[in-house]
Amino acid sequence: MLRTAIPAAARRRISFAPARFAHELAQVQAQVQSAVPGRDGLEPSWVPLYRRISKLSHGRQPGMAAAEMTKYLRERRPLSEYQIVAYIRKLRKFKRHACALELMDWMEARGAKLTPGHQALRIDLVSKVHGIQAAEEYFWSLPDILKSRKAYSCLLNCYGEHGMAFKGLKFYEKMKAKNIVPNTLVYNSLMALYKKAGQPEKIPSTFEEMRESGITANSFTYFSLVESYVTMNDLEAAEKVLEELQKVAPVHWSLYTLMANSYIKLELCEKAEVALKKAEEVMNKDELSSWYFLLSIYARCGNATEVKRIWESLKSTFKKCLNRSYLVMLQALSTIDDFESLQQIFQEWESSHEQYDMRITNVMIKAYLDKGMIDEAEAIRQRTMAKGRCDYRTIYIFAEFYLEKSNVTGALEILRDAKKMVTAHKWVPSKKLTSRFLKHYEESKDVDGVESFCECLRKLECLDAEAYEGMMRTYIAAGRTNPSIAQRIEDDGIHVGPETMKLLECVSGN
Structure with a gap:
């Protein structure tokens, strides 16, 4: 039971996860990280508290999230371990790592017993918040009984995320010496380490070892395998893997977009578009990133018709079109040099956005400058500067443009305006x-x-x-x-x- 400074009678009303959540709790703790997104939704009754905590994570002072949780308990409301872990994982998903780690510390301070899965999650968060050295120190400080395969797997994964390939590979040798049986996550981390170490040729043999051990591969595994063949310029082998996979299991859309990118590099746009059609067939339509990949890669193919079709499909799929969606679309239109459509979409965004996003305006500014429409670009700059909307990228776009045109006076004028353009911090x-x-x-x-x-x-x-x-x-x-x-x-x-x-x-x- 979570402990806090409240009367015993009130403490009895604070409950852990009820029995009906037991199976889900086991699933949540199964892996620190997975290539395929898992269940990350919250029970409806949990959402208000999560929103309060999430807001506190923006430019927060240390301790604010923990204070909010303590306040919630003092109001004699039930709070389960599973609920807190769900909050931690959701915060982690949205890269609020410091806030997530604070909640984990709060949870432990109130007597929650951390499982091996929790310890692995903490290692990951410590690595992201305080760095790999702190994660190592935390790992080695754990009692042997808590140095589980999950904890080892997580630290191995952290080495990969920090680009410490050779140190990660040495750590893997220690794991083998301790007879820690690898699982899917370990093999995936190992493949990532080989990639970062510039040894893609070792990934196929690692995959074979994994398969011979009877360990199930997931989308990340196959992505790493296909990517290794692409890196080694062996597209035939990559295609063969895809063909075999199609016969036995669903293929994740990212494998098709990976192949499409590879075909484009070889100027095989027809094959790239076939791969993109397959990606569209199997992708989760609710996953925005898949739509973004399609927009970007069709643009690289120079296929304006498909770019516009995907855009209309995206807008019809989602009730609200996010700033990120407009940004990707405008970048795609810039790639195919469809200036008329670029202006139309930009105007549509200007008339409909809820939150201003200078990244979108910068795309339009650069498009105007690329067309030599300096007055139009400068008009936007003056307008956004007056509203305090410009950012450092705006400065670089203009300064670099003027320097390329040998207009050093114009470039210097931009630098003189820099303090007016970037007001949030020193530039x-x-x-x-x-x-x-x-x-x-x-x-x-x-x-x-x-x-x-x-x-x-x-x-x-x-x-x-x-x-x-x-x-x-x-x-x-x-x-x-x-x-x-x-x-x-x-x-x-x-x-x-x-x-x-x-x-x-x-x-x-x-």
């Missing part, structure tokens, strides 16, 4: 963008230009030694000196190295 230009400006000024020997640029960087609070070096190289290229630069560098508190000192001597006229 500084990337090293790559800064280097492009400095290179232009040096090549054109534009001393006044580089001074204006550095002044802009100072206002953005990112004037550094590299910028000063670029400035001095421009002075040298123009055959000019400026003894005051040394004092300016000192006033700005910038540390200079030997190379900078050499430039400084030249510019100072020494």
Whole structure:
């Protein structure tokens, strides 16, 4: 029973999962992660509390979710372990990992007995919130009795997620030494590690070992197998796997889209479209990601008719069209260069959206710039800037466009507006963008230009030694000196190295 500071009579009214949930609880704890989405819905009566917790997870202060759960218990409402685990898994699904981990800590602090499945879930969350080292420390701190196959499998999977292929493979050797019998998750993690280690040739033999051991493969397993053959440029073997699979089990739509992408790389668009038709036949129509793949891949095929057909099907399937759906569609239309339809869909979104999404506006801005319609693009920028809607991507789209057109004055004007465009946080230009400006000024020997640029960087609070070096190289290229630069560098508190000192001597006229 969950413990909290309330009278014993009230505590008796706090119940764990009733017997009718026992089977579902076992299923929930079966794996930390699965390639095929499982049951993630909540009982209707649980939804209000979940919404309250979910809202707290946005920019939350630590402890707020736990406080909300404690408050719920003090109101003498029943709360089951299964319910809490369902919340944790749903938060994890939507990448609210810190909040999910907080709920797990809260659950344990109130006397909940963590099962091996729970421990595996905690390892995964610790890895995502605090990093792989913290996950390792937590794993090795567990009593041997709790170092279950699920816990080992989870840590193995964490190594893959963090891109630590070789460390993960060494850990797998420890698992074998302890005679931990692999399951589907272990083999899937192993295949992922081989992929990250650049050893796709080991995946087919791993699959054979898995099959000979009588362990059931799932969609992720077959995806890894097919992907390994694609990586090795053996499309014939990949096709053979699909043909065999079709005879014995349902094929997940992602396998067909994987093949379609591979065909497009070889400019086999007809074969790609056949694969996409098969994907559409077997996909779960309620799964938005499948529609997004179809839109994007048909666009890469250059098939405008199919892009528009899929879009209409998507809209008829879902009551509400999400911002993400509009974004994918607009990106698809940009790919096939259907500018007229792009404008129409953008206008449709502008008139119907509930929440503003600058990513969508950026697609339209870039489309206008690509068409040389600078006034239209600038009109959108001024409008969104006035509303505080721009983001860092807007800055890069305009700055890079103007630089490509050798309009450095226009690009610099964008940087001057940066603070108005990104108001939520401090923005500084990337090293790559800064280097492009400095290179232009040096090549054109534009001393006044580089001074204006550095002044802009100072206002953005990112004037550094590299910028000063670029400035001095421009002075040298123009055959000019400026003894005051040394004092300016000192006033700005910038540390200079030997190379900078050499430039400084030249510019100072020494």
